[in-house]
Amino acid sequence: MTSAAPGLDPESHQREALERIAAAPNEGSLEELRVEFLGRKAALSEALSRLGSLPPDQRREKGATLNRVKAALQQGLDVRREALRSAGGGTLAAAEAIDLTFPGRSPRRGHPHPVMRVWREMEDIFRGLGYDVARGPEVDNDYYTFEALNMPAGHPARDGFDTFFTAVDGAGTDDTTETRVLLRPHTSPMQIRYMETHQAPIRVMIPGKAYRRDNDATHVPMFHQVEGLVVDEGITVADLKGTLEYFARAMFGDRRRIRLRPDHFPFTEPSLEVHVSCMQCDGSGCVLCRHSGWIEILGAGMVHPNVLRYGGMDPERYTGFAFGCGIDRVAMLKYGIDDLRSLFENDVRMIGQF
Numbered sequence: 001m002t003s004a005a006p007g008l009d010p011e012s013h014q015r016e017a018l019e020r021i022a023a024a025p026n027e028g029s030l031e032e033l034r035v036e037f038l039g040r041k042a043a044l045s046e047a048l049s050r051l052g053s054l055p056p057d058q059r060r061e062k063g064a065t066l067n068r069v070k071a072a073l074q075q076g077l078d079v080r081r082e083a084l085r086s087a088g089g090g091t092l093a094a095a096e097a098i099d100l101t102f103p104g105r106s107p108r109r110g111h112p113h114p115v116m117r118v119w120r121e122m123e124d125i126f127r128g129l130g131y132d133v134a135r136g137p138e139v140d141n142d143y144y145t146f147e148a149l150n151m152p153a154g155h156p157a158r159d160g161f162d163t164f165f166t167a168v169d170g171a172g173t174d175d176t177t178e179t180r181v182l183l184r185p186h187t188s189p190m191q192i193r194y195m196e197t198h199q200a201p202i203r204v205m206i207p208g209k210a211y212r213r214d215n216d217a218t219h220v221p222m223f224h225q226v227e228g229l230v231v232d233e234g235i236t237v238a239d240l241k242g243t244l245e246y247f248a249r250a251m252f253g254d255r256r257r258i259r260l261r262p263d264h265f266p267f268t269e270p271s272l273e274v275h276v277s278c279m280q281c282d283g284s285g286c287v288l289c290r291h292s293g294w295i296e297i298l299g300a301g302m303v304h305p306n307v308l309r310y311g312g313m314d315p316e317r318y319t320g321f322a323f324g325c326g327i328d329r330v331a332m333l334k335y336g337i338d339d340l341r342s343l344f345e346n347d348v349r350m351i352g353q354f
């Protein structure tokens, strides 16, 4: 240690020390230099401690010089330490070290909601059969929702739709079937709207939201339906059955079968309930199908002549079939979800599973 000589030359000592500090390769060696230059046994410290033995006038001058050197070295050490730290080098504590080879955190990828997945799958299936895909208004009126679907005012079947009526359209307007505004309780009004604007042959599926005053494990106030409508010359129940069997297999697997049971809807005659063989037990009976081997998946039927007439089609020439299927219900069956409400609570722990 050359600088430890009693006759310490402040200038050369400072220069030499600052050069070595600036070249320190890491924080460990920097700490060694701090001890060497500013520690208790450092030449500078010893020179400072000897100041007391000097005559007062020399003491002041020498003291100021030595303290300037000390401050310069301190600053040099601080600057070098900062530089080493921000360069990420040096001997950082293990916990602080940055491992540039460590794999990054991949961002979480989302996916479509199970209801949207089934919605799109249904569109794909029917597009594959040559169907048009149409959308219609969620806010509709009494005429399209009931009247033109063969449910005139006072028809008892209207009660079953638990409709949200909003208002009579326009102040001072008469309360008529056209002005009575509501949230559609089913997608069937689109049968009429579509027939009004299209010619036969018609093959259309209309997915969308519908609304009812309902709320329990199998009903929510906003839900999703697909309406299907086929109108042409010579359409029969055999077309309906073949189409819906194809749909059931495309959606739930090749092993599925369907069966038809009589039902009643004012807008179809005859009306049918379509059941699919249970996708969980393959028809042998389980909790899901309530030990019957069959699960109801949709309502359907041959379009009522009055409905064809309301849609502007001649029932003497054309026949057709229609169906209405709950998208949420299909999603529940497909993914084994037992509470419909859980689909709409937006809990990613639930939705992320599918």
Ligand code: DAH
Pocket: 185, 186, 187, 188, 227, 228, 265, 267, 268, 299, 300, 301, 321, 322, 323, 324, 325
């Ligand atoms: N609109 C009926 C409902 O929401 C479902 C339905 C049944 C639609 C039979 C149809 C049909 O097109 O033919 O309950």
